[in-house]
Amino acid sequence: MADEEVAEQGELAITRTGDRLRLAREAAGLSLADVATRTRITQRHLKAIEKSDFSELPGRTYVTGFARAYARAVDLPEAEIGASVRRELEEDEHGSRPLYEAYEPTDPARLPTARLTWTLVIVTALLASAYGVWRFLSVEPDEALIAAQNRAAEESEAPSTAAAATVPAKAGPAGAAVAADAPVVLTGVSEVWIGFDDATGKTENWRTLDPGETYQVPPAYIEQFTLRTSIPQALKVTVGGRDVGAIGPADTLVKGISLKPADLVARAGASAPATTPAPKTNR
Known part of the structure; x- marks a missing residue:
C-alpha cells in the first residue's frame, strides 16, 4: 500500500x-x-x-x-x-495578471465611482491587448507567426529585390563566376537561429548556431529550401570561401534567401557600393 x-x-x-x-x-x-x-x-x-x-x-x-x-x-x-x-x-x-476586488451590486455603499469604473475599463482593455499580442507571438514558428513574418519580410525585402534586378553585377571578385556546386557555409558570428523554408514558405527545419559554429548546407537543401533568420548580422554566409556580406538589415526578419551559389554571389554584387571614378586634373 x-x-x-x-x-x-x-x-x-x-x-x-x-x-x-x-x-x-x-x-x-x-x-x-x-x-x-x-x-x-x-x-x-x-x-x-x-x-x-x-x-x-x-x-x-x-x-x-x-x-x-x-x-x-x-x-x-x-x-x-x-x-x-x-x-x-x-x-x-x-x-501573472493582477486580481481585482469584485463589488457587490446589492450594496450601494460599495458601488465604484465613475472614475474608478473608467480606470478599470481602460486597464482591462490594455490587458486584453497585451494578451492578444502575447498569443500572436507565442505560437510556434510554423503557424500564424510564420505567415505574418513572411508578409513583413516580403515588404521589407521589396526595395532590395528591385535594386538587385536593376543593378548589374560588378566585375571583379564580387561579380566573378561561381561554380554551381560551390559549397555554401553558414557561420554563427554570435548565437543565431536559422530556418529552412520549403516552396510554400513553411519552415521544415530549424537549428541554432553557436558563436563560431559552422554548418555546410547540404546540396538537397540548396535546391529545395530558402534561408530565414531574425538576426542577419549574427550570420556569416560564404560561397566557395567567399563572404557574400550581410543578407539583410540588422535585427530584422529576412526570409526567402536563395541558397544557390550564383544567387548568393549576385546578391553580394548587387549590394556592393558603387565606386565613383576620381576626377581628372589638368596639368
Whole structure:
C-alpha cells in the first residue's frame, strides 16, 4: 500500500512538460549532450525546457518549436508536447495578471465611482491587448507567426529585390563566376537561429548556431529550401570561401534567401557600393 501511495504521489508531482521530457530522456539513456546533438539546440536551452523556465529561451516565439524538437529526439508525440507547452505559457500569462476586488451590486455603499469604473475599463482593455499580442507571438514558428513574418519580410525585402534586378553585377571578385556546386557555409558570428523554408514558405527545419559554429548546407537543401533568420548580422554566409556580406538589415526578419551559389554571389554584387571614378586634373 505504501509503495502505491509513493508511486501515485510521484505521478502527481510530474505536472510540467519539462518533467515529462526529462524523464523520457533518462528512460532512453540519453544525456543532455546527446539531445543537443540530435536537435542542434544548446544544452543551456534544453535545461531551461526541462525546468519549464521559458524565460531563459531566446524568445517565446521559439519555445514551442524547441519543445517539439526535443520531443522528437526522445520519441514523444511532438504535437501533444507542443499543445502542452502552449497551455503552460497561457497559464503563466494568466497567473501573472493582477486580481481585482469584485463589488457587490446589492450594496450601494460599495458601488465604484465613475472614475474608478473608467480606470478599470481602460486597464482591462490594455490587458486584453497585451494578451492578444502575447498569443500572436507565442505560437510556434510554423503557424500564424510564420505567415505574418513572411508578409513583413516580403515588404521589407521589396526595395532590395528591385535594386538587385536593376543593378548589374560588378566585375571583379564580387561579380566573378561561381561554380554551381560551390559549397555554401553558414557561420554563427554570435548565437543565431536559422530556418529552412520549403516552396510554400513553411519552415521544415530549424537549428541554432553557436558563436563560431559552422554548418555546410547540404546540396538537397540548396535546391529545395530558402534561408530565414531574425538576426542577419549574427550570420556569416560564404560561397566557395567567399563572404557574400550581410543578407539583410540588422535585427530584422529576412526570409526567402536563395541558397544557390550564383544567387548568393549576385546578391553580394548587387549590394556592393558603387565606386565613383576620381576626377581628372589638368596639368
